[in-house]
Amino acid sequence: MFKILKPNTSSFIEAVENLSNIYIGSSVSFLDKQTSIEDFDFCIISINECRGDQSDKNEIDFEEIKIQLYQLYKGNWNLSIIDLGILDAGESISDTYYAFQSIIKKVLGYNIIPIILGGSQDILYSQYRAYDGIKYMLNLANIDAKFDLGDSNVKMHNQSFLSHMIVQKPYNLFNYANVGYQTYLNSQEEINLLEKMFFEAYRLGEVSKNIESVEPTLRDADIVALDVTSIQSQSLGQDSLYPNGFDSREICALSRYAGISDKVSSFGLYELQHLTSNISKQLIAQVIWYFIEGVKFRLDEKADINNPNFIKYQVPVENDILVFYESQLSGRWWIEISSNFKDVNNKLNQHTLLPCDKQNYISACNQNIPERWVKARKKNEF
Template sequence: MSFEFLVPVSNLVVAHTETLSEHTLGKQIRIHTTEDGFPDLEKTNIAILGIRENRNEVNFSGEELNFDNIRKSLYELYPGNWSTNIVDLGDVVPGNEVSDTYYLVREVLSGLLKKDIIPVILGGSQDLVYAQYRSFDVLERMVNLVNIDSKFDLGNSSQSITNISYVSKIIVEQPYNLFNYSNIGYQTYFNAQEEIDLIEKLYFDAYRLGEVIADITIAEPIMRDADLVSLDLGAINSLSLSGLVSSPNGFDGREICAISRYAGISDKVKSFGIYEFKNFKNETTTTLLIAQIIWYFIEGVNYRSNELNIRELKSTLHYNVPVENEILSFYKSAMTGRWWIEIPFISSGNNKLQRHTLLPCTYNDYERACNQEIPERWYKAKRKNEV
């Protein structure tokens, strides 16, 4: 494993941690330090990892990233009633080429995935999601990517990868492991109509900012079906992120923390990345919000209900709803009240797809089916299975 290339958490942050209360997160996280070396990963649930790479940002100005203030803000917080074991692995520093950084990130994240440890990534430019996604190759199964972003970041796959074009690389490059891409919070005026049409053509899911703000619970079933989650800080409005280049419109602090908690509470999410961080002066508000986003993700992980095999639990309620020429099969958890809908599995010889035959949904989807409306996400997932 490539952990030996990771740079320890800075001595300034470690010294700051010494001044904190014994009950803070900083005193409970096992930290990779210069003095103590690399922490033991036995029984670890979550690993924090900084990636100081930003050279493929389209507006790269040459700045070097530093996550010290985010770490200080996070370490100062108090944990909930958690049983989660957390380590901070330190940082990946940029390699000679960006491709070298991608390789190292992929190796580190693959090693964590194999150990069933969830990486929480503090990243520079969002093209790093490509390496985050490729780390799943070791699991040899299809992957669902959820991107919390004002833009789709599709770009042109024939050109060099950037922080606004990495999704097209994920779609077209082998091995083809992407089953679904979902965007939460896109803003129409930031996306070309051709890209919006392509999302629809590929049967991907996209939810406009206003739609999600009006009902934040829309994000829950999307996250419940995600393997990896990427958050572009530009999806947060400029009032909530002082100093970062973001739009006047976007999620506020409460909304983004709720979405982060949905990601954490999902039994399936195995990797969570926060990208597009920039260094600037007077960044206290921003670093504290990022720390709270991480806090809510960890909170969610701590309250996972282990319902991946919901169909096999004796307490699960099952409903069949005839709609047009289909019989829609719904499952409801007796423990959490969450809903799923079954997608007919097309036997194509592709065993990677079998895990996608249950699709998280909402009670509203069930109600609409009872009123003879086929849920749009069910239709899209079914079409993807048929392709």
């Protein structure tokens, strides 16, 4: 399976192996015939596929991004990383999709978290499909200025992969959440369609005003993807991308939230072919660092109504009684979605705890039903 991957250059490997043990690079191993990958915490895989990019950019300096990461100091945690090398573009783009999907499925089977450095974001479709047969009903959070909904009737590209996720079998997408969309980059028809499907979309301004507001959404995701063009061009040190977007601190905070989530099992960074400045590569390295730190500080907190660390609150709102749970361990909040709706075929067939925050509880006490709860309940009804 891993034989199709192209190894890193010998000069790059030598540079990493010469790093002091205080740097992340000292915890990195490289794939060879003697390496068994089962015992690693993370794997880093680079996908050199850009044919889905409508701008025809196709050059990615993966080793420059990775050396920036490997030269960062370790945090107060232990970790082990295997660098799997590069998956070059196949003869056809569908060849790349198939190979990448197979590799990620294999890695997930080892309970290793893949950190994906990718080209055009249509590759995310294969990251999503790798979960087929592993987990039913996935939640995907995409940090992106655009919805990338596009037209499912035309060949998939980096601005249309979401429609293919929605319409192609097996239907395995329970929730899609866009974090940081910019309204003027998305048609009103797309905005309305996401609303009709009860998916989530958070405007850039709303998230920037209160970055903590999307922590529950990232906590609820199985897959987190980042389109690097959602970062403002100033923070990337180049003027070829969007003037508005997340700044360097905000994007690192979002990455850490994704890492802290006990549920997130893969993290993809896409559209790297657009990064040309040294600052942009340093920033992406730091984004990955914050994701790794988040993972290493996970609490493995079981979101269960019978968790003894949870305090239960019942709030009458209109004709419902909303049930909230607060963790005494982490201070995080959840709201219950009961499986006992009358005449409802609940997709998850269980009492589900939906991540929320304290503000949702306070709003419910003021007779305002949380929008995330409404959308999750409606999705369960179909």
